[in-house]
Amino acid sequence: MSPRARRILPAVLASIPVLAILLGLGTWQVRRLYWKTDLLAAIARAEAGPPVPLTDTPEPFSKVETSGRFRYDLEAILGVEVRGPVLGTRLVTPLEREGRPTVLVDRGWVPLERRGAAIARPEGPVSVTGYVSPPQDRDFFAATDDTAGRRFYTADPRAIGAALGLSAVMPDLLVALAPPGASPDALPQGAQTLPRPPNSHLGYAITWYGLAASLVGVLVAWSLRKDET
Structure with a gap:
């Protein structure tokens, strides 16, 4: 094994599990993004449509x-x-x-x-x-x-x-839900709309993938610098 390879190999081996974790977290957030997008679309459809009878196992929201x-x-x-x-x-x-x-x-x-x-x-x-x-x-x-x-x-x-x-x-x-035309002063004050859970998964995915890319960039830069010494 060449001296260069001996210098780089430990850092590469140490970086592989960290890179795998970062990529895994990014991929998980992408999956959550698709799930949350579908959920928000379902909530919007439910809000626009008529209510359905309440079953013993209803869908959330x-x-x-x-x-x-x-x-x-x-x-x-x-x-x-x-x-x-x-x-x-x-x-x-x-x-x-x-x-x-x-x-x-x-x-x-x-x-x-x-x-x-x-x-x-x-x-x-x-x-x-x-x-x-x-x-x-x-x-x-x-x-x-x-x-x-x-x-x-x-x-x-x-x-x-x-x-x-x-x-x-x-x-x-x-x-x-408050009945249509209900007075805003009537008590109790029922909900006006269906809830919209926050959807921040795209930002999280970019963060994890960005950290993975940064790790690769730092490793490459360090490897090149070591090779010059």
Whole structure:
């Protein structure tokens, strides 16, 4: 083996696994990019079209409708959200459906201080249109739920349902959409549109591929410089 090869070979061998990891991460982000692009297109189609009946295994972020009776005696609140100068939260109410699992419905935003606030609570059978929100994972930084006070900070319908004493609850949250023509002052304030998850995967892919290219460039430059000495 030539002296030049002996100088370069260790650096090449050390760079191969790093290069493979960088290329793998870039390729993974490209796949995520295509997946997220398809998901956003599906959400746009769902928003433009009519709602479909809620099934037991709905697609995430699909626009659906279902009917039942609200259990206002088991209302809970979820998270904290500021709108303008007003501190508020999300009002979550179980929707009981005959012969099917109960659905926890995020009916919309309400102020935390509700003195004098007229919150709509329709009686009898109701039909709810909304979108399917997958359950959140509880992480290390999540605030502790106040189950006795029915104040929750992680959107985990099964955990919330268990705390409310419900035995059969769908794992997804149904986020109610505001009816067409609803007053902006009506409470709860339902969602206006379907959510759009961020799509930053192209930037991540460029970053990982760019680091891979930089590694190759540095290795080539170092090899040439060593060859001149």
